[in-house]
Amino acid sequence: MTLAPKHQRLVLVLLAVAALIGAVMLAMWGLSDRAAYFRTPQDVAAGRAEVGVPLRLGGMVEKGSIQRMPDGVSVAFVLTDGVGQVPVRFTGIVPDLFKENSGAIAEGQLGRDGTFVADNILAKHDERYMPPQMGNQAAELMTRETAK
Amino acid sequence: MIAEAGLAALWLAFSLALLQFGLAVASNRLGDLKTLVAPVAVAQGVLTLLSFALLIWLFLRTDTSVQLVAANSHSAKPFIYRFSGAWGNHEGSMLLWVTVLSAAGALLALVERRLPERSLRATLGAQALLALGFFGFLLIASNPFTRLDPAPLQGQGLNPLLQDPGLAFHPPTLYLGYVGLSVAFSLAVGALVTREVGPAMARAMRPWVLGAWVLLTIGIVAGSYWAYYELGWGGWWFWDPVENASLMPWLAATALLHSINVLAARGSLRAWTVMLAVVAFSMSMIGTFLVRSGILTSVHSFAVDPTRGSFILGLLIFYTGGALLLFALRIASVREGARFEIVSREGALVANNLILSVILGTVFVGTLYPVAVEAVSGEKISVGPPYFNATTGPLVLILAAVLFIGPLLRWRRDSRPNLRRIAGPVVVTILAFALTFIDPEMNLLPRLGLAFAAGLAAASFLPLAGRDLRRTPLTIWGMVISHLGIAVAMTGAAADASLTRETLAAARIGEVLTVGPWKVRFNGVDPVAGPNWTAIEGHLVATRGSTAIRLDPQSRYFSSPPTETNEAAITTRLDGQLYTVIGKRQGDRWQLRLWWKPMVTFIWLGGALIALGGLLALIGRLRRERGRPLPLAEART
Numbered sequence: 001m002t003l004a005p006k007h008q009r010l011v012l013v014l015l016a017v018a019a020l021i022g023a024v025m026l027a028m029w030g031l032s033d034r035a036a037y038f039r040t041p042q043d044v045a046a047g048r049a050e051v052g053v054p055l056r057l058g059g060m061v062e063k064g065s066i067q068r069m070p071d072g073v074s075v076a077f078v079l080t081d082g083v084g085q086v087p088v089r090f091t092g093i094v095p096d097l098f099k100e101n102s103g104a105i106a107e108g109q110l111g112r113d114g115t116f117v118a119d120n121i122l123a124k125h126d127e128r129y130m131p132p133q134m135g136n137q138a139a140e141l142m143t144r145e146t147a148k
Numbered sequence: 149m150i151a152e153a154g155l156a157a158l159w160l161a162f163s164l165a166l167l168q169f170g171l172a173v174a175s176n177r178l179g180d181l182k183t184l185v186a187p188v189a190v191a192q193g194v195l196t197l198l199s200f201a202l203l204i205w206l207f208l209r210t211d212t213s214v215q216l217v218a219a220n221s222h223s224a225k226p227f228i229y230r231f232s233g234a235w236g237n238h239e240g241s242m243l244l245w246v247t248v249l250s251a252a253g254a255l256l257a258l259v260e261r262r263l264p265e266r267s268l269r270a271t272l273g274a275q276a277l278l279a280l281g282f283f284g285f286l287l288i289a290s291n292p293f294t295r296l297d298p299a300p301l302q303g304q305g306l307n308p309l310l311q312d313p314g315l316a317f318h319p320p321t322l323y324l325g326y327v328g329l330s331v332a333f334s335l336a337v338g339a340l341v342t343r344e345v346g347p348a349m350a351r352a353m354r355p356w357v358l359g360a361w362v363l364l365t366i367g368i369v370a371g372s373y374w375a376y377y378e379l380g381w382g383g384w385w386f387w388d389p390v391e392n393a394s395l396m397p398w399l400a401a402t403a404l405l406h407s408i409n410v411l412a413a414r415g416s417l418r419a420w421t422v423m424l425a426v427v428a429f430s431m432s433m434i435g436t437f438l439v440r441s442g443i444l445t446s447v448h449s450f451a452v453d454p455t456r457g458s459f460i461l462g463l464l465i466f467y468t469g470g471a472l473l474l475f476a477l478r479i480a481s482v483r484e485g486a487r488f489e490i491v492s493r494e495g496a497l498v499a500n501n502l503i504l505s506v507i508l509g510t511v512f513v514g515t516l517y518p519v520a521v522e523a524v525s526g527e528k529i530s531v532g533p534p535y536f537n538a539t540t541g542p543l544v545l546i547l548a549a550v551l552f553i554g555p556l557l558r559w560r561r562d563s564r565p566n567l568r569r570i571a572g573p574v575v576v577t578i579l580a581f582a583l584t585f586i587d588p589e590m591n592l593l594p595r596l597g598l599a600f601a602a603g604l605a606a607a608s609f610l611p612l613a614g615r616d617l618r619r620t621p622l623t624i625w626g627m628v629i630s631h632l633g634i635a636v637a638m639t640g641a642a643a644d645a646s647l648t649r650e651t652l653a654a655a656r657i658g659e660v661l662t663v664g665p666w667k668v669r670f671n672g673v674d675p676v677a678g679p680n681w682t683a684i685e686g687h688l689v690a691t692r693g694s695t696a697i698r699l700d701p702q703s704r705y706f707s708s709p710p711t712e713t714n715e716a717a718i719t720t721r722l723d724g725q726l727y728t729v730i731g732k733r734q735g736d737r738w739q740l741r742l743w744w745k746p747m748v749t750f751i752w753l754g755g756a757l758i759a760l761g762g763l764l765a766l767i768g769r770l771r772r773e774r775g776r777p778l779p780l781a782e783a784r785t
Contacts, residue, residue: 068732
């Protein structure tokens, strides 16, 4: 079928609008159950973190908390934001910039026993980089550490 | 004095951009003076280049009396990293951005001969207005030439992760791509202002979009490979906001590239093409905003600086909003394009554009959703791979299906498309799908990915069928190779998602580990030293059948600034890569991570083919259109 020019433009506009709406609906569907929520140890302490769903947990690695497991490839540590403390377990090679008193984000799930089982650890990529969500906490924490 | 000269050149260039904009706006009342617009654009470009060259010189000399050099360089660094250090930081990279923007404007003024003069002047005016904003950003919020008093004896060094030859040239490549799209934006604005939206605009725009698209492709592919081998994570796409920031302009530019062809060849899709040109550069600016503002949690963010973020956001709103307003005001006066039927080359290209737009939309929503949620509810969330894979995966499959048939259709109408021609690729797809059941563990999406990729690889050659290969235009070769590249990259991605085997262990010296078809023996470690690092190097010997390969992954330590990095040792075979990383010491054992990744190299091989196809098309276009002015009647439409 050949459409009149006006109608052809109309069809194209409608298609474009439909594509846009489609994109947004698809995105909303995807976000409804796949957006990984960012939580802080404080949230976990206050019970504001769901058990058994994908989450990102961000905080500072507590001083003296890093423990290597006997299998040689697992590590346990505590993420803190000065208020809450969450034990984290991870199997794998931790990123190079993962260390005590430094920011890290664990991706994984919170278990019923309160331990966070991470399947990925993100440490800062640039020595000046700090996740914005943690910028304030870290600054406070460091001031407190210095004050001690 | 070098720093002062650089700053002066920058201010001069800023003034010339102001002059260029003024001349372009008033050109109708200026008489002969209007011919000055192009020379001013060239002078502005030269001055900005000079300013950037002076910054590089400061870095090469490690002049620590300049704050930026002191903060980002060190005289003990290898030459190439003192050189690339000039743009491995916020201020320097923004100066690079402005330099490319100005140089692109200058080049446009020098070479463009096919546009009506009025349109060219309006385009250069738009380009000057773009440059003004970014000059302002540099001079007010990010001056790269600020002095430091007293000057420290030594600089702080460059982040070791950035000390990699690939990374040294990764940002400039991406920036050339980002900013190349600024010319498409300015051409669209110029055409709207002078009401000259038509094939002439499309032909002037096409080489810029092709060039920008090729560079973006190379930048993205190189960045992906860099992340893969340098970070030691064994992954190649993380859906990090900064990666998305380069993907979004690429998607828009890909759509634009296809709609430009319709406009240049057939005169159709005028409003849509102009819109895409505006969107593509806006995506470049959004990318810059995301990277520079630090508003998103990204592993790449440079600095958390609200002032800079809001400055770029202001520029983004001004330029995108202004262009969209102009679009809304002028679009009614854009002439109708030629008609076409739904089943036609045009129809297929519209479908391609719509799918690419939907992919762009979902990536855009996913990337900016956390910002919106935090602004509205204060809740901090982040969107990751589960979302992006689930939404874009199926869309890429649909896109691949459109790619089967699109290139085979004729322009305008194809009432009886020759369906027999696609029978072959369809059979290949079905056979490949059946073959994937050799591995019963595989998920549906990788299965379909492998099947569609096989079919698309076969289909991509069909446009060559029945042609004299030596007389086939380069542009056709470009399309065939790019589409084949999509199939190859899809194969790699699907293989990586479904066939990778991993072994993670703490091994004693002499221990033998197994990964996929390989036996890997751990022969011990040695300390080694480089120019500015020391490392522990693991010695592995991997055997499969009669082949034995040595692999020496390193765990490096840099003292300035104190940082550790992993150097993965990778061996490339015809059927895949063996990827090894050495981790921390645990008593008498060492952490080893081994991956066998079948066909993983196809990801980057495909990316390289996509870029090569674009390059061939660009050469073909430039050759064909050189010195061939448009007939006057066509130039006026």
